[in-house]
Amino acid sequence: xxxxxxxxxxxxxxxxxxxxxxxxxxxxxxxxxxxxxxxxxxxxxxxxxxxxxxxxxxxxxxxxxxxxxxxxxxxxxxxxxxxxxxxxxxxxxxxxxxxxxxxxxxxxxxxxxxxxxxxxxxxxxxxxxxxxxxxxxx
Numbered sequence: 001x002x003x004x005x006x007x008x009x010x011x012x013x014x015x016x017x018x019x020x021x022x023x024x025x026x027x028x029x030x031x032x033x034x035x036x037x038x039x040x041x042x043x044x045x046x047x048x049x050x051x052x053x054x055x056x057x058x059x060x061x062x063x064x065x066x067x068x069x070x071x072x073x074x075x076x077x078x079x080x081x082x083x084x085x086x087x088x089x090x091x092x093x094x095x096x097x098x099x100x101x102x103x104x105x106x107x108x109x110x111x112x113x114x115x116x117x118x119x120x121x122x123x124x125x126x127x128x129x130x131x132x133x134x135x136x137x138x
Contacts, residue, residue: 036103041122041129044094050113053090057105072098
């Protein structure tokens with residue numbers, strides 16, 4: 001095999017590997033998107049007992065990176081107690097008024113501590129947020 005043929009084979013293998021990785025990511029992402037409703041009628045909720053304070057949610061929140069907006073995800077320090085030990089932990093906290101319901105935090109959370117829940121006056125019908133009045137009329 002010549003050098004050119006080896007390089008061509010290597011390029012083909014890399015291309016196939018990228019295609020496989022992209023296909024796997026798209027399938028995984030599709031499952032997550034279906035799992036979490038998104039939109040103005042839902043808000044993120046953090047289960048504090050599961051949250052490990054890794055800050056992935058805040059790093060991926062579109063509201064946290066915009067300098068002209070208030071953060072939607074902030075961190076609070078919690079003190080945990082054991083019989084002979086106390087320690088500080090950091091937990092995510094969602095500011096409801098600033099959450100746009102995009103579900104990026106829920107998708108990225110490695111321990112599934114964040115879920116999307118309906119806002120007051122809304123409900124989730126077929127994975128989509130719907131105003132309660134609209135769903136009763138239909």
